[in-house]
Amino acid sequence: MTDCYKPRDECGLSSAIKDAATAKMPLVVRGAGSKSAMGRPLGGYAMSLTTERMRGVSLYEPTELVIGALPGTPVSEIDRMLAKHNQMLPFEPMDHRVLFGTSAEPTIGGIVAGNVSGPRRIAVGACRDSLIGVRLVTGRGDVVKSGGRVMKNVTGLDLVKLNCGAWGTLGVLSEVIFKVLPKPARSLSVGLGGMNDTTAIAALTAALGSSFAVSAAAHIPASIGSDSTTIVRLEGSDGSVAYGARELAKLWRSFGRAELIEGDESANLWLRVRDAHWLAQPMDRSIWRLSLAPSKAPHVLADIRQKLGVRYFFDWGGGLVWLAVVDADDAGASVVREAMANTGGHATLVRASSEMRHRIDVFEPLPPAVLKLTQEIKKCFDPDRVLNFGRMYAGI
Amino acid sequence: MSKIRFTEPNREILARRDSIINDLTRLVDPAGLITSTDECRAYETDALTAYRKMPLAVVLPKTTEEVSAVLKYCHDTGVKVVPRGAGTSLAGGAIPSEDAVVLGLSKMNRVLAVNYDDRFIRVEAGVTNLSVTAVVAENGFFYAPDPSSQLACTIGGNIANNSGGAHCLKYGVTTNNLLGVRMVLIDGSIIDLGGDYLDSAGLDLLGLVVGSEGQLGIVTEATLRILKSAEGARPVLFGFPSCEGAGKAVADVIAAGIIPVAIEYMDKAAIEICEAFAKAGYPLDVEALLIVEVEGSDAEMDATLADITAIARANGATTVRESRSAIETAAIWKGRKSAFGATGRVADYLCMDGTVPTGKLSYVLAEISKIVQRHGLRVANVFHAGDGNMHPLILYNANDPSQQSKAEAAGDDILRLCVEVGGCLTGEHGVGIEKRDLMRCQFDDADLVQQIRVRAAFDPRWLLNTDKVFPLDFRCQG
Amino acid sequence: MQTNFSLTALADAHVSESEKILRACVHCGFCTATCPTYLLLADEADSPRGRIYLIKDMLEEEKPATPQVVEHIDRCLTCLSCMTTCPSGVHYMHLVDHARAHIARTYTRPLPDRLLRGMLAKVLPFPGRLRLALRVATVSRPIRKWLANLPGGAQLAAMIELSSSFKRRRPTRRLPGATVDRPRGRVALLSGCAQQVLGQNINEAAIRLLTRHGIEVVQPIDEGCCGALVQHLGYESRALDAARHNVDVWTREIENGGLDAIVVTTSGCGTVIKDYGFLLRNDNAYAQKAARISALARDITEFLHELPLQDGVRTTGQVVAYHSACSMQHGQQVRDQPKSLLRRMGFVVREVPEGHICCGSAGTYNVLQPEIANRLRARKVTNIEKVKPQIIASGNLGCITQIGAGTRIPVVHTVELVDWAMGGPLPDVLEGCLG
Ligand SMILES: Cc1cc2nc3c(=O)[nH]c(=O)nc-3n(C[C@H](O)[C@H](O)[C@H](O)COP(=O)(O)OP(=O)(O)OC[C@H]3O[C@@H](n4cnc5c(N)ncnc54)[C@H](O)[C@@H]3O)c2cc1C
Ligand SMILES: Cc1cc2nc3c(=O)[nH]c(=O)nc-3n(C[C@H](O)[C@H](O)[C@H](O)COP(=O)(O)OP(=O)(O)OC[C@H]3O[C@@H](n4cnc5c(N)ncnc54)[C@H](O)[C@@H]3O)c2cc1C
Ligand code: SF4
Ligand code: SF4
16 A cells, blocks of 8 residues: 555544545555554555554553543553553453564554453453443544543443454544453463363353452363363452462362463463464464353354364453364355354454455355344445545445 | 423423323333322422432333333324433432333343353343342452432433442443343334444444443343452551642552552541441541552552551651551441431532543642532542542532532532533443533534434434423424 | 522421431432332332422422322332431431321322232231231132222232131230349330231240340330331321330339330331331320430340340250341341341341342231232242242241242241250240151
């Protein structure tokens, strides 16, 4: 792409979008401007817009547990800043570079646009749950704010959540504000080996149904490593974590002998879960992300495995399945979507060739009434369809 | 006298009342259609009784299909609809309009499914908040958002107002604990958003619907996340000789990275009122009281409490009292949760709901008392301090028209102050009619216009809860 | 809540009292959640908050009661669960009494309703007439289905149905008091009207219990009905007359020999006697005397609880579901004493889920509103049976008969059990039930 808007501030962002809208010229919105390999492909647009120059932390009140940043701020910069005060973004966003084999640093705007959340999502919520305020520029070039810097706020419609996970199809975020959490004093993992998917999910369910500060729960089946690993992470004060680990081992007695995993080993394990590390290679495999009720996950997987060669693992206590399809001419879409059909959950094609993403619905197709609402909402933010037109759904 | 305006009722609709009622009889069970003046009267207001309007009629459907039929009819014939749960809104969110049908969810009060493995419960929208926890408590689970009105308020109302409660400091408010809804749009179509899994597909319409105050559609079912209760929970009372000390202690606890389950604040006036009702053993010789609840294993609670106690003492706490039994704990929370109601013993009140940054609590408390004094009134403060969500109760005499307008003016001043210091007009009660005309303090026109456009995407004819949330001169745009 | 009464209206003592009550209500709606009729009907007009609001409108406008308002007030059980719940101390009982009186003054009920109410008021408070009526009911049993189809017949049929549940209790005559040597106290025991006929064994047990503890019991021969029944039917002046009469009778006892308490074994009556002081507050001749009587009134379990109690002599350990009558837990706020007495006697006492909800008896309610009453009974019985009791105990004859008609588990009065544990006779209904 030759032409690229690189606004320095909200004002510049607004005038860039106004220009594009006037010219009815679609824009590709990027954070770090690195990845065209995500979402539905936006082929052929002349212009892109990147927020990479709009960076920096705009507000940080460690004593009030809030941080605000401009959209192009690298996540790592925010992490570093928070770490100084022993705080963190609660939702543990993944680093897509592993999966996409890219190098540009993820930006906070991109994280919000994708509602990107990692293993801790089951304990403290998704990106959308920590996000308390946004400023954004709509497809009309209007600057709009919603939410703010306080935790509790029902003043007016929640455009914060609406824009979190909208993949930049409604507006370009110009500032995002989060509530943050103190880092846990201690974090360790408790693991079990040698379990099949069904018993593993049962063990995770037992752990999540306990009162022992479980902050993450995953199962990596034997097909990925040499042996299966079923792990939960406990986070909290020294005492509560140690106590929880002991109690959990008791609770798990019927499943097997629980093993403690601490320090870097534990931390690395969760980084791999977060970044879907085991599925990254080889790069030509299509990757899916399924969200469904944990109890349904083993059946869905058994169903898929009968028809497709896949590598997979479970996060979110079984509620999130990462799936790499070994070989299929539709990236496995028909099998995956059919298996998911009666679960109520949804499947997203995270990684696939551009050709594939063109052919297949990347995001779960919406029922007609919901699709109609989605179109109406797109229209009211971006009537000229300048922002990431077609990135989520055709026509949106 | 009454400051808040309602739109002029549509004469044409009023004239058609009989035929509308006649049509409605075909859409809902007769026991669910209320038309006599006397019976409609029971629905003319909510917990903001300073304002009231008699509705055209009240329907109490029993099924999603009935709701759909009524909405479709209203949509096709241009009749306004005001959704209603238990009518405990403090912002006038459920107050009818004269040319509107009230659609109450009270008869939709069944529990549809409980699933402990996947940790959710599915209920109809008219189920009360407390009965959700009551259903799952026998297995040691609970539903986290616990508005003080939880005994009476409905899940539908909670979703509409994104209700919070004392324990939301740790567990989040309604939007963080809601997995899915079934709702009926104004044209009668029935949609499901989210479900029994995390993060709904497509745009986060579920997130948008929460807090939308019944203006986007009518929620008829909800899937809620349930959590396993902690091993133990212990509230502790900290009494302070000054409000500033208590406010500072809250800020310091949060700043120290301690997130208790709840930090509730009461000033002297509120303590006296609540103690009179609940006999919870609140100290009466202090200016301000914090109820701090911690949970976990005994060792964990001890450790956290030691840290909190040190902070409280450093800020001058004179009383520190732990609950010693389940009965005491119940009494402590009963007192807190009854605070607004119990205030009725001493005066009428307007309950404000602004949120401020926790670092500004002490300053804002001091300013509030100046504002209220300036208007010649008194105030009692009782609120969720941990997240800065303030509830000054402006005490006045509702039978004295001049006091009513003074109270409202004081309320406006307080909310402006909340916005000025970086906060917002409403943390959990919603805008309703009460704060509608203050929306411009917090939002620019561009902000509001965008919200209105989104609203219109769901309800282009502005039939749902028409007079609420957005300033009256704002609706035609979009 | 804001009110809008004219100054002339406020000059009336009743109105000004009601206005105070209304002012305290903040319309928070908490009470709706614990109101039995709202639980069943889910219409705010059938909730306490709704009723308060309808009453407010009726009184403010000085309007005659309309059929709609009457219908919703009639559906109120006067269980007073709303008063327990209300954080603001709204005295719903006084407000609804006022409303009922207003209805009686301004509204003409349809004839069948009028006859039925008139009959209830003329029969129930008079033991002699009640005995007769029960005989009539027994012979009319065969025609109750036919009756049910007549206007107002459903209520008559309900009455007959109910009367048959008294079968297990033998109609009896009034008891004399009981003296003891060197008494450590002296109390008047309310005979009760229906109870004299249907539940004499209850007062027999009470007398044994009291005398066993050295308390002399008097039962003044001319004591009358407490007035609760007519009060709830809206016959205000009759209720006041009944109150005055009993105030006189007990005052005489106080003056001749002194009374430590007026002990009541029917919590429905206890609630009203404890309210005499309020009822007669505007009657200069009676206000003080009535207040004194109210202050002396005690439920039997309250009174026993304050005594140094003897130990039980029988093998207990049976599982007892304690059903707290509304007049007990809500009307008088007597909650723990009955349970602790039973526990003290060695019974295993279980709390009934949803214990705060009425069983549907509510004085004459099960006759006047049979449909709601039956639904409430079914709900109550289901809840009681959940805790798998061998015996159900309660402190109010109305509940005992109401619940008894819906379950095979025997229902007894708390004092009957306590008395048995201390050596008294086994209550009839427990014959063969205690393993
Ligand atoms: C279908 C799909 C699913 C994915 N799922 C996950 C996941 O579950 N977890 C995870 O960690 N990562 C996931 N990713 C990767 C995720 O997109 C990246 O981690 C993250 O967005 C990287 O940020 P970036 O700055 O590189 O954004 P970019 O790659 O530049 O942009 C990402 C998206 O955000 C939009 N965007 C960027 N900045 C803004 C802004 N300021 N305002 C509005 N929109 C903006 C872009 O238009 C684009 O749609 C997924 C990607 C795809 C395509
Ligand atoms: C004493 C007291 C204490 C309170 N304490 C708290 C507290 O601690 N925290 C808190 O957050 N709130 C509190 N509230 C406010 C109130 O209880 C909540 O806002 C509650 O969620 C309202 O629920 P409801 O069922 O009564 O709804 P209603 O008052 O009937 O309605 C509220 C709004 O929701 C809409 N609505 C209702 N049901 C639906 C539906 N099914 N679909 C769509 N829209 C619907 C209505 O149109 C209206 O706008 C308190 C209120 C009182 C009176
Ligand atoms: S609980 Fe009390 S204050 Fe609240 S509505 Fe009921 S009667 Fe009124
Ligand atoms: S007395 Fe009982 S039935 Fe009557 S309003 Fe109160 S709670 Fe409801």
